[in-house]
Structures are given as C-alpha cells and as structure tokens.
Amino acid sequence: MRAFRFLSLIMFHTVFAFSSSLSPLVASGDEGMYLFNDLPTQQLKADHDFEPSEDWADHLRxxxxxxxxxxxxxxxxxxxxxxxxxxxxxxxxxxxxxxxxxxxxxxxxxxxxxxxxxxxxxxLNQLVSIEDVTKQVNDAVDSDASAEDAAEQRRAVIARIEKASKDETGLRSDVVTLFGGGKYHLYRYKKYxxxxxxxxxxxxxxxxxxxxxxxxxxxxxxxxxxxxxxxxxxxxxxxxxxxxxxxxxxxxxxxxxxxxxxxxxRIFTVAALKFLRDDRMPYVLDYLRRKEILMQQFGLEGGEQERRARDELFGIQNSRKAYTGMLAGLQNPKTIATKRGREDRLLQAISEDESMQALASAWEDIERIQAENREMLGKTVSLRSTLFEIAMQIVLLTAEDAKPDEERLKGYTDSARESLLQRLLSPAPVYADLEQVKLADELSRQIESRGAEDALIVEILRGRGPRERAAELVTGTQLADVAARQALIDGGLAAVLASDDAMIELARTVESEYRRLRKRNEEIEERERQAYAKITQATTAIEGTGGYPDATFTxxxxxxxxxxxxxxxxxxxxxxxxxxxxxxxxxxxxxxxxxxxxxxxxxxxxxxxxxxxxxxxxxxxxxxxxxxxxxxxxxxxxxxxxxxxxxxxxxxxxxxxxxxxxxxxxxxxxxxxxxxxxxxxxxxxxxxx
The missing domain is CATH 2.40.10.120 (Thrombin, subunit H)
Structure with missing residues (x-):
C-alpha cells in the first residue's frame, strides 16, 4: 500500500495504463470495493446483521x-x-x-x-455527490465509429459534462468510467x-x-x-x-x-494476466531496480544528498517489493488456473446461448490487443525529472489552451485547470544536482530503448553524452523559479514558442512524439474498453448485476x-x-x-x-x-x-x-x-x- 504514489507515477510515464474500467465483479465473503451509491446492503445484512443507513453512508463519505x-x-x-x-x-x-x-x-x-x-x-478532495451520466456519454459516441473517432467523441462529451458541472457548481468534476464503459458517473468534489x-x-x-x-x-x-x-x-x-x-x-x-x-x-482475461506476468511486471521491476541503485548512489555522495533522495528512494524500494510480491502471485500456476476456470465457464455459457455468441469475440480481441501492449511497453518520451515534467506540462497546457475545451487532452481541460496550476506553480524545492542525475539516467534509457542513431535521440542529445546534455539542460533552465513558470503560462503559446529556456526547448522537441504515443495509447484503450464492455454484457447476463467495478482511485x-x-x-x-x-x-x-x-x-x-x-x-x-x-x-x-x-x-x-x-x-x-x-x-x- 505504501507504494502507491510512486507506482502511479511510473505506470503513467513508463508503462501505458490499462483500462481501469472493467466488468462487474461478483464478490464472495468479505471481498469487494463498493461504490457509495451502490452499497451491498443485503450482503451486509445477511452476513453480518448490519444494514448501513443512508445517513451512515453519507456521513462516512x-x-x-x-x-x-x-x-x-x-x-x-x-x-x-x-x-x-x-x-x-x-x-x-x-x-x-x-x-x-x-x-x-x-x-x-x-x-x-x-x-x-x-x-x-x-x-484534498471531498466527494460531495455522484451522478449517473451514462446515457449522455453513450449517446455522444457513434455506434459505427472507429476506435480513434470513438475515443475523440468520448473525450469530447466527457469534457463538456465536466465543464458544465464545474461552471454550475464550482466543484471539481470528474467523469469516472465504470464496468467497462457500462456506466459513467460524474463525481463532484469539494477541494481543499x-x-x-x-x-x-x-x-x-x-x-x-x-x-x-x-x-x-x-x-x-x-x-x-x-x-x-x-x-x-x-x-x-x-x-x-x-x-x-x-x-x-x-x-x-x-x-x-x-x-x-x-x-x-481483477476482471482481466487470462491473456491480459499473462501479459502482466510475462512482460509488464518484469519490465517494471527492472526499471525499479535501476532507479533504486541510482538513488542509492546519489545518496552516498553526502548527508544532504541522502536527505534529498530519501523520499524518492523510499517509494522506489516499496514499489520494488510490492511488484515482487505481485509477480510471485501471478507466477503461481494456481492464479492463472483459477482465472481460466471462470473464463472457461463464461465462454461455455455463451456458446450455449445463441443470443450471446457474438460476444465471445471479445476475449479474442483482448488477446490480440496484448500484442500491441507488448509493442508499446516502455515506449515513452516522458523523462522522469521534475523540471522536464514542468516544462512538458507548460508546453502542453499552452497548446491545449488554444483549442476548444472539448478537444483538449485529458488533464488540460477547464475543469482540470485549477489542480494542474497548483501542481505547476508549487513552491516546493527542486534540487539541481538530483535533477541532473535523474535526467542523465533517463536520457541513457532513451538511447537504450530507441537506439543511439534514432532521429529524435540525435536531436535531443545535440552531439553530447547523456551526462553532459543533462547538465546543460538543468543549468540552462529557469523553471526552478515559480515566477518563470508563471510568466510562460501567462504568456501562452506565443511565449512558449519564443522561449529559449533549455527545458522548454526539449519539451517542444519531443512534443509531437509524446502526442503520437499518447494518441496511440488512447486508441488501444478504446478498443480494450469496447471489448471489456462486451465481456461486461456477457458476465452480467450470466452471473447477474451484483458486484462492484474494478478500482479507479475513487x-x-x-x-x-x-x-x-x-x-x-x-x-x-x-x-x-x-x-x-x-x-x-x-x-x-x-x-x-x-x-x-x-x-x-x-x-x-x-x-x-x-x-x-x-x-x-x-x-x-x-x-x-x-x-x-x-x-x-x-x-x-x-x-x-x-x-x-x-x-x-x-x-x-x-x-x-x-x-x-x-x-x-x-x-x-x-x-x-x-x-x-x-x-x-x-x-x-x-x-x-
């Protein structure tokens, strides 16, 4: 549990995230992470002689x-x-x-x-209300749309819903995807x-x-x-x-x-779990071990360096131990066997019902998508450096601001702006020596991944080695100064395009590749979402409508x-x-x-x-x-x-x-x-x- 903050960071930047919205999960015993607007009252009454009242649940929420x-x-x-x-x-x-x-x-x-x-x-976010907006989202997506078009249509309607809610209530408004796209809920939060x-x-x-x-x-x-x-x-x-x-x-x-x-x-198919076991988790563990050694070596340079690296090293070590345990669980043959047993029972039931037989293709779709996930594994231009991330977000923010709200990338819409600016304008200290070490290592990883003669790598390095280039980038940026960030944001796209700040120039260099990879990932996620929606439909028909959706950090x-x-x-x-x-x-x-x-x-x-x-x-x-x-x-x-x-x-x-x-x-x-x-x-x- 300790590992979450670091895990979420590396999952976004080094391994493209899987769809977090999957089929209903039928609980047994004390299993279940239940929605506050769909609590298991009957189960609690039957198993524990307790029936939570609406006031009890609202107060706890x-x-x-x-x-x-x-x-x-x-x-x-x-x-x-x-x-x-x-x-x-x-x-x-x-x-x-x-x-x-x-x-x-x-x-x-x-x-x-x-x-x-x-x-x-x-x-801090306090969940004030939940509203079902499933029909609004689904009605905005054409039934015959390609995965690319469907992803754009879905992103646009979600942005419209979030903006309208934010304008009306003043509350942070997030549309959350549940049950494989079977449901979409609008969560409104009071922010502190x-x-x-x-x-x-x-x-x-x-x-x-x-x-x-x-x-x-x-x-x-x-x-x-x-x-x-x-x-x-x-x-x-x-x-x-x-x-x-x-x-x-x-x-x-x-x-x-x-x-x-x-x-x-938990609702991943056997094929998806095998990808986790054989590809994704080993990749992440290798990444974590590399970063653990990097932070340890930096900390050995002195007491102050040890203090500066300590929080990040702590997260890395906990993530490494957590992933080791998770991988061990997947490597236990019983885990896959248990999942395969349920999957086989579902597919058998589908084969015996002519009205559902077309849904069986969803499992094949998921299996094919794993090959694409494998191809995308580790492909990123996000460099794990605070200064670079600030630069990248400023470049994206100013570019997205020039677009209509519904066409912007997720995280850069009007409804997300306040939270984004709070992070971008944080006065938290940024340590140049630590930034330089992290950036040099990330540049080395990019060379290993893409090849030293890759055109983008050549453009990034400008004829220098990773350490030399990292030093040049860190000393050539003003982004450690909050006022410099504010000036670029206030100046908008014109100021960003005119900037000679070294880190902004680097972010501009990789922007098109960042967008290409992100768009590719969104297309894969949309196809996964559609496939899991079919699995949701089949699972609900066979096992009933009870249960809970996979977790979504809500x-x-x-x-x-x-x-x-x-x-x-x-x-x-x-x-x-x-x-x-x-x-x-x-x-x-x-x-x-x-x-x-x-x-x-x-x-x-x-x-x-x-x-x-x-x-x-x-x-x-x-x-x-x-x-x-x-x-x-x-x-x-x-x-x-x-x-x-x-x-x-x-x-x-x-x-x-x-x-x-x-x-x-x-x-x-x-x-x-x-x-x-x-x-x-x-x-x-x-x-x-």
Whole structure:
C-alpha cells in the first residue's frame, strides 16, 4: 500500500495504463470495493446483521478525503483536522524539510495553529455527490465509429459534462468510467488546497522495521500523520468528521474501510494476466531496480544528498517489493488456473446461448490487443525529472489552451485547470544536482530503448553524452523559479514558442512524439474498453448485476472482520501492542531500521504497554487505500489503514481472505502515542470533537 504514489507515477510515464474500467465483479465473503451509491446492503445484512443507513453512508463519505499525491484520509475534528498515513504525507514532509529542519527524521508537532506548516502543493478532495451520466456519454459516441473517432467523441462529451458541472457548481468534476464503459458517473468534489501540517512522528516510528518488515506481519508501526485544512486563512469548520472510538477492538469485530483504492485488474482475461506476468511486471521491476541503485548512489555522495533522495528512494524500494510480491502471485500456476476456470465457464455459457455468441469475440480481441501492449511497453518520451515534467506540462497546457475545451487532452481541460496550476506553480524545492542525475539516467534509457542513431535521440542529445546534455539542460533552465513558470503560462503559446529556456526547448522537441504515443495509447484503450464492455454484457447476463467495478482511485467502501490467520503452521494474532514494539526493537538490536526513536525510549515508562498498536482485518484494499479510516458499526474511527501483508499483494487481480490481510494502526494506539510519547495531549483531546 505504501507504494502507491510512486507506482502511479511510473505506470503513467513508463508503462501505458490499462483500462481501469472493467466488468462487474461478483464478490464472495468479505471481498469487494463498493461504490457509495451502490452499497451491498443485503450482503451486509445477511452476513453480518448490519444494514448501513443512508445517513451512515453519507456521513462516512463526507468525512473521507482523497490526497492528490496518492492516498486517502479522513476528517477527525470540527476544526479541520485530517488523519492520514505518514507515508502518504511523506511527499509533503520532504518538501517542507530543509538541511536545518529534517521533518522526515525528526518528526514535527505544532502546539498552536500559527505553528502549522503549509503544504506547498497538496490538494484534498471531498466527494460531495455522484451522478449517473451514462446515457449522455453513450449517446455522444457513434455506434459505427472507429476506435480513434470513438475515443475523440468520448473525450469530447466527457469534457463538456465536466465543464458544465464545474461552471454550475464550482466543484471539481470528474467523469469516472465504470464496468467497462457500462456506466459513467460524474463525481463532484469539494477541494481543499490550503492544507497544513500539524503532527508527524519520526520515520523511525512510522516505518519501524524498515524494508525487512514491510508487507509483513506482525507489525509495530505508527504510520500516522495529522494535518489541517483551512478556508479563507482559518481552520475549516466541518459538519462531517469522524468520532474517535476510545475502546480497543476485539477479534471478530466488523469494520469498514472508506478510501480510494488505486487500480485493480481483477476482471482481466487470462491473456491480459499473462501479459502482466510475462512482460509488464518484469519490465517494471527492472526499471525499479535501476532507479533504486541510482538513488542509492546519489545518496552516498553526502548527508544532504541522502536527505534529498530519501523520499524518492523510499517509494522506489516499496514499489520494488510490492511488484515482487505481485509477480510471485501471478507466477503461481494456481492464479492463472483459477482465472481460466471462470473464463472457461463464461465462454461455455455463451456458446450455449445463441443470443450471446457474438460476444465471445471479445476475449479474442483482448488477446490480440496484448500484442500491441507488448509493442508499446516502455515506449515513452516522458523523462522522469521534475523540471522536464514542468516544462512538458507548460508546453502542453499552452497548446491545449488554444483549442476548444472539448478537444483538449485529458488533464488540460477547464475543469482540470485549477489542480494542474497548483501542481505547476508549487513552491516546493527542486534540487539541481538530483535533477541532473535523474535526467542523465533517463536520457541513457532513451538511447537504450530507441537506439543511439534514432532521429529524435540525435536531436535531443545535440552531439553530447547523456551526462553532459543533462547538465546543460538543468543549468540552462529557469523553471526552478515559480515566477518563470508563471510568466510562460501567462504568456501562452506565443511565449512558449519564443522561449529559449533549455527545458522548454526539449519539451517542444519531443512534443509531437509524446502526442503520437499518447494518441496511440488512447486508441488501444478504446478498443480494450469496447471489448471489456462486451465481456461486461456477457458476465452480467450470466452471473447477474451484483458486484462492484474494478478500482479507479475513487471513493469505495470495503468491509471485513478483525481476524488473525495461519502462517507456517503458526497462528498469527490479529493485534500487536506497544510492549511488542519495544521487544521487537530489542530482538533486532544493532539493526538500524529497528532502532525506536529517542522520544519512544525516553518516554517508555509513561506508555501503557498493553495498548493496541497495529491490527489486521479481512477488508479488501489495495494501494491508494493508504490513509483510509477504519470505522466500526457506529461509524467511529478505530484504525488507520497503512499496508497489506505479503499474502495480500495479489489483490490487484484476485482477492483471498485465507491469509491476505489489511494492516492498520489502531486508533487507541495513535492516541496513546500522542499523549504518552509526543506530549500532544491537547491535540489528542481535540480529536473527534
């Protein structure tokens, strides 16, 4: 779960994303990431004797937030406090840190609102409403349109819907594709862009056990951070926030998770899963290993270099471990066999129903598309550098601004403009030495991928080697200065075309190839969407209309029970406590990642060692759920999702509650740490009020 922010970045820039909108998934047991406007009320009543009311669901939805950096959170007080994971907040902690103030290592506590630190570019989204716009979208796409034309028509109508909603309501408006294009929902969000840091523990406490313990259990992590949202320069006044349970959980207790799972591929065909197993995931793992070594080597140059690279290295290492686990799951023959069994049953049922036989071709279409996905794998001109990404987005923004809104690229429409500008004009520091190292490596990768004599490579390098060219680009750009970015945006396309900024020139050089690859990807995605829409139709006819769509980094409700599991012939208890954390550190004495911070050691005598610290449950989560609140039947916060165990890493494509578990920080554990370790009793007292 920790890996989501980095994973989402590399998936967009190095591996073109699959369609995230697939067929209905029929749930069993505690499986399911349910839409808030289609909750499994009958299943909850039958299995758990609980029936959520409309008020219960609305309150939980409005108390939940999405982080634009990748992750989830929740409102926990009437005056704007927000709870999320330390690792979700780490991007902000990194940007707020300096050589003199290392928030990653030392943590932070504001004892008054005037001490709270403003995040440079963080946006939180509160889901206000959901509207079904399926008919509007489908009516705008010609039934006989080519994949290219259909993609353009669909993009245009979605842009019109989003713009009309934004103009009417003032809310961020996103059309979300669900069920393979079977449904399109308009999600309206209230945005909070003034977000300030209130409290964060040391990384030694938040990521206690380091890489060795990551995705494992038992765990002893305080992976939590508290922020606050402001409006008009004052702490926001909220009607919806979560009360905080002061009671410890019991085994077997029913709990709910409200968060934003990133992407799942559970309805992928066997052919699509084989592509993941044999091509995409090995490619990504190679990429991650390369970047891990690069960041490690940069960090060895000195203490300040280590600090600058730390957040990115952390994300890379977590992504590498997550992908290793996911690939291992796909390489287990049982996974493909299970998927093939369901696929064979569906195809058999289709063959016996003359009215559906034409739908069988969808599986063949998906198989053919995998060859094209394989061909496109790794083809990109996006260079993983902050300065280059800023340049590329400015070049695209000014060009798209010259077009009618409905013809613009996704992400550059009027409805998306505010969020885009907040990112582009972020005052977060950009480190030239780190940028140069990353850019040089990306230029080397481009040479390896396209060939040294490729015409575009020759034009990019201008007769220089990757290191020399990277140095020239970084020293020749002014884009580290926010004012320079603003001037280009204000000047529009004319200013961009006239600019001699080295990074802008590079972005202009690759723009046409970027657009070509993006258009090609959209065509493939459209054909996948159409094929999966047929699979949706067949699956719904055979298995019914119940279930849930694949995850889309939008708000979902999952549920499960607090429950241990068997591993290696041993029963793994569902709970850990503070005593276990101190013992765990002693058991690994001499290993740096198991050194509890000074604050924990100095205040050990004050801590109630029996207090629950972490727990596991069977709720269905994936990356993006990091920071999700865990609530009880009364809607009170009892925990904070921060990870899954190693057995849960196959959840992207198959759910199992035999051993797979979601891992949370206990709500009572957070309160105990605030009071007994961090001297933040006033903050603890204000939570839930």
């Amino acid at each position: 409005l108390s939940s937030v999405r982080f634009n950096s990748g992750g989830s959170g929740s409102f926990i007080s009437s005056d704007g406090l927000v709870l999320t994971n330390h690792h979700v907040a780490s991007d902000t902690l990194h940007k707020l840190s300096t050589p003199e103030r290392n928030l990653i290592d030392d943590g932070f506590l504001a004892t008054s609102t005037d001490q709270e630190l403003k995040a440079p570019d963080l946006e 862009t003034d977000v300030r840091l209130v409290w964060a523990p040391e990384t030694a406490a938040a990521f206690f056990g380091g890489d060795a313990d990551n995705f494992e259990y038992p765990r002893y992590n305080l992976d939590a951070t508290i922020m606050r949202v402001y409006e008009d320069g004052k702490p926001a006044k909220l009607d919806h926030f979560l009360k905080w349970s002061r009671d410890e959980l019991t085994e077997g207790e029913l709990v709910f998770v409200s968060g934003n799972p990133g992407r799942t591929q 708000l979902r409700l999952a549920f499960g029970t607090v429950k241990g599991y068997q591993e290696g012939g041993q029963y793994v208890e569902p709970f850990t406590n503070f005593a276990g954390a101190y013992q765990h550190g002693m058991d690994h004495a001499g290993q740096k990642d198991f050194d509890l911070p000074k604050s924990w050691m100095e205040n050990k005598a004050a801590v109630d060692l029996d207090t629950q610290l972490n727990f596991v449950c069977t709720a269905d989560i994936i990356g993006g759920n990091s920071g999700s609140p865990v609530v009880n039947r009364d809607g009170e916060l009892v925990g904070l999702i921060f990870d899954g165990n190693i057995q849960s890493l196959t959840s992207d494509y198959v759910y199992s509650d035999e051993q797979g578990r979601a891992v949370s920080v206990s709500g009572v554990g957070i309160l105990e740490a605030l009071r007994s370790i961090y001297g933040a009793g006033d903050l603890a007292d204000s939570i839930g009020k």
